[in-house]
Amino acid sequence: MSKSRPTLRDVAQKAGVSHQTVSRVINGSDDVLPETRALVEAAIEEMGYRPNAIARSMARGQTHTLACISPNLTDYTFASVIEGAEVEARQHKYFMLSSSAADPEAFRELVDELVGHRRVDGLIVINPYADQRFEFVPKNFPLVFVGVSAHEKDICSVSLDDEKVAYEATRHLLSLGHTSIALVTGPMEEDCSQDRAEGYHRALTEAGLSFDKSMVIEGDWSATSGRDALLSFIEQGRVPTAVFAQNDRMAMGVMSAAREAGIKVPTQLAVIGVDDMPLSSYFDPPLTTMRQDIPRIGLEATRMLLDIIQKKSTATCDMKLSAELVVRQSTSQKGGD
Amino acid sequence: MSKSRPTLRDVAQKAGVSHQTVSRVINGSDDVLPETRALVEAAIEEMGYRPNAIARSMARGQTHTLACISPNLTDYTFASVIEGAEVEARQHKYFMLSSSAADPEAFRELVDELVGHRRVDGLIVINPYADQRFEFVPKNFPLVFVGVSAHEKDICSVSLDDEKVAYEATRHLLSLGHTSIALVTGPMEEDCSQDRAEGYHRALTEAGLSFDKSMVIEGDWSATSGRDALLSFIEQGRVPTAVFAQNDRMAMGVMSAAREAGIKVPTQLAVIGVDDMPLSSYFDPPLTTMRQDIPRIGLEATRMLLDIIQKKSTATCDMKLSAELVVRQSTSQKGGD
DNA sequence: ATGAAAGCGCTAACAA
DNA sequence: TTGTTAGCGCTTTCAT
Numbered sequence: 001m002s003k004s005r006p007t008l009r010d011v012a013q014k015a016g017v018s019h020q021t022v023s024r025v026i027n028g029s030d031d032v033l034p035e036t037r038a039l040v041e042a043a044i045e046e047m048g049y050r051p052n053a054i055a056r057s058m059a060r061g062q063t064h065t066l067a068c069i070s071p072n073l074t075d076y077t078f079a080s081v082i083e084g085a086e087v088e089a090r091q092h093k094y095f096m097l098s099s100s101a102a103d104p105e106a107f108r109e110l111v112d113e114l115v116g117h118r119r120v121d122g123l124i125v126i127n128p129y130a131d132q133r134f135e136f137v138p139k140n141f142p143l144v145f146v147g148v149s150a151h152e153k154d155i156c157s158v159s160l161d162d163e164k165v166a167y168e169a170t171r172h173l174l175s176l177g178h179t180s181i182a183l184v185t186g187p188m189e190e191d192c193s194q195d196r197a198e199g200y201h202r203a204l205t206e207a208g209l210s211f212d213k214s215m216v217i218e219g220d221w222s223a224t225s226g227r228d229a230l231l232s233f234i235e236q237g238r239v240p241t242a243v244f245a246q247n248d249r250m251a252m253g254v255m256s257a258a259r260e261a262g263i264k265v266p267t268q269l270a271v272i273g274v275d276d277m278p279l280s281s282y283f284d285p286p287l288t289t290m291r292q293d294i295p296r297i298g299l300e301a302t303r304m305l306l307d308i309i310q311k312k313s314t315a316t317c318d319m320k321l322s323a324e325l326v327v328r329q330s331t332s333q334k335g336g337d
Numbered sequence: 338m339s340k341s342r343p344t345l346r347d348v349a350q351k352a353g354v355s356h357q358t359v360s361r362v363i364n365g366s367d368d369v370l371p372e373t374r375a376l377v378e379a380a381i382e383e384m385g386y387r388p389n390a391i392a393r394s395m396a397r398g399q400t401h402t403l404a405c406i407s408p409n410l411t412d413y414t415f416a417s418v419i420e421g422a423e424v425e426a427r428q429h430k431y432f433m434l435s436s437s438a439a440d441p442e443a444f445r446e447l448v449d450e451l452v453g454h455r456r457v458d459g460l461i462v463i464n465p466y467a468d469q470r471f472e473f474v475p476k477n478f479p480l481v482f483v484g485v486s487a488h489e490k491d492i493c494s495v496s497l498d499d500e501k502v503a504y505e506a507t508r509h510l511l512s513l514g515h516t517s518i519a520l521v522t523g524p525m526e527e528d529c530s531q532d533r534a535e536g537y538h539r540a541l542t543e544a545g546l547s548f549d550k551s552m553v554i555e556g557d558w559s560a561t562s563g564r565d566a567l568l569s570f571i572e573q574g575r576v577p578t579a580v581f582a583q584n585d586r587m588a589m590g591v592m593s594a595a596r597e598a599g600i601k602v603p604t605q606l607a608v609i610g611v612d613d614m615p616l617s618s619y620f621d622p623p624l625t626t627m628r629q630d631i632p633r634i635g636l637e638a639t640r641m642l643l644d645i646i647q648k649k650s651t652a653t654c655d656m657k658l659s660a661e662l663v664v665r666q667s668t669s670q671k672g673g674d
Numbered sequence: 675a676t677g678a679a680a681g682c683g684c685t686a687a688c689a690a
Numbered sequence: 691t692t693g694t695t696a697g698c699g700c701t702t703t704c705a706t
Binding site for chain 1: 620
Binding site for chain 2: 694698
């Protein structure tokens with residue numbers, strides 16, 4: 001009897017009003033006399049009543065919950081996006097259900113459970129084109145992509161302006177007088193890697209340098225792949241004077257390999273990355289990088305999603321954020337920190 | 338009319354059976370004739386029917402969702418715990434709602450929304466004693482602590498065996514012949530830091546070394562604090578021959594400061610950390626550390642929580658995992674990798 | 675300003 | 691084996 005928690009009706013009974021009046025009170029309706037309200041509030045207080053969110057979702061037809069699916073939760077950039085998105089969601093009294101889907105099949109299942117079963121009101125997908133998962137994104141459902149522009153023009157997205165960022169990173173190396181600049185990319189099936197490669201290309205071209213395909217090596221975002229890339233250049237006997245690694249982890253791998261090979265950074269080899277992870281300033285030497293405001297990406301994605309859900313905006317949006325050059329010692333002997 | 342998604346009754350009508358029969362089919366009940374089942378399944382297929390999870394939660398009185406609250410989502414150890422927990426939850430067809438609460442007040446609000454409003458069936462709290470948040474954990478609700486043993490004996494927990502891990506780390510330095518071993522701790526208000534300090538202490542004592550309070554400096558888990566710690570030793574003119582940093586990030590800070598001060602690692606200063614972050618093997622030099630299986634902690638926490646929810650076990654459990662020594666060059670010139 | 679009635683989509687208990 | 695009757699706890703008409 002008094003074992004389970006009180007419901008709307010229990011409160012109503014105690015306050016001597018209809019359950020509807022209690023509903024009005026907890027929903028902050030104006031149409032209730034101050035004294036009635038006080039009565040109800042007293043009853044609520046006394047019984048320790050808390051509205052049941054599930055029942056509310058049921059009656060209202062919406063869950064007030066969003067979902068964010070990313071390849072994993074541990075990658076620093078993903079985690080930062082998620083954190084930014086979650087904080088913004090809570091700001092708007094929404095919850096964020098963040099899940100990792102390692103592969104397209106896991107993604108498909110997740111979307112089925114989350115969206116198919118109406119567990120959430122909207123969905124954020126991080127890196128939808130990292131593999132075939134984009135084929136399984138829901139149709140006719142509030143959706144925002146993160147990390148890449150949508151191929152289909154009716155899908156909103158928030159991402160880094162990869163081409164521009166890469167252009168600026170390369171420009172930095174060029175401004176230092178480098179003419180032999182290697183590129184270590186992420187997986188080339190990701191648009192992000194391609195866009196960054198294009199920015200690199202454009203900067204070289206504008207500087208009147210010819211594009212040398214052998215100066216480009218594909219990595220997979222891991223430190224190990226950065227390391228392998230430099231080792232490969234060394235093996236081929238074509239060591240560049242500068243390397244633009246498309247993220248900080250690979251840049252770290254490059255510097256690690258350089259160290260072992262006795263190549264001094266930055267005097268013999270300048271290195272620049274992208275991200276500015278927390279540890280980047282502790283690398284040896286501290287890493288010059290293009291700092292992005294990653295939580296901001298998550299924040300904007302959530303706002304966009306909420307706008308879509310609340311039908312505030314109907315316009316498709318493709319937001320591109322820029323990054324800021326942070327010069328440290330990996331490109332400049334006297335680089336600040 | 339045909340605009341909104343079909344419900345159980347729509348399917349029932351189409352199949353010419355009662356809605357209850359449809360319910361039986363989607364719940365895999367045996368009590369339904371194969372031919373009836375086929376009929377229903379055909380209707381489901383044809384109409385594209387998907388059960389509504391919210392309605393189900395409503396009727397069943399449980400949400401099949403768990404929550405995990407951590408100080409933030411970006412710290413590598415937290416993210417790893419969460420990922421491990423989330424994967425295990427999905428294994429059991431549960432969802433994991435992971436949220437960050439930067440301070441006790443945010444934590445309180447979150448618990449109120451999540452637990453008070455019955456949005457989740459159980460709760461995992463990472464580092465409940467990092468601040469005063471433990472005061473706001475729900476009573477009489479499925480709960481598991483992560484990262485520390487519960488002070489109250491009726492709360493389950495999963496954590497690293499901090500004392501043992503610190504003991505082993507210190508033993509490693511001792512076995513290398515060091516007698517001047519400094520300690521850089523996490524915030525001393527965290528049990529974890531204290532337990533690790535105790536393990537360090539025990540190892541020294543057992544080795545017949547006197548405990549020198551001035552060799553212990555409190556950090557805050559950040560690389561910067563590790564860096565400051567070593568600088569402080571240098572300033573005082575009492576540079577140790579070895580440092581046990583209670584996590585890898587601080588160890589990295591220590592090595593970074595050593596580099597700048599011209600102190601060679603490991604010849605003049607041996608450094609060991611705890612965690613084995615992905616980047617630890619790329620530090621300069623690669624870091625010797627106590628590797629913990631962090632996702633495992635999340636996995637066990639989820640299992641424990643599910644056991645509590647399903648009343649499988651009533652016994653309180655305080656699980657302590659151990660770590661594995663990984664020797665790299667920061668303690669040993671020829672340390673493997 | 676308040677209450678009564680209906681229903682959100684499902685499961686559970688009981689009948690048939 | 692199947693169907694009927696009640697809710698789960700709330701919101702939403704529509705009266706009053």
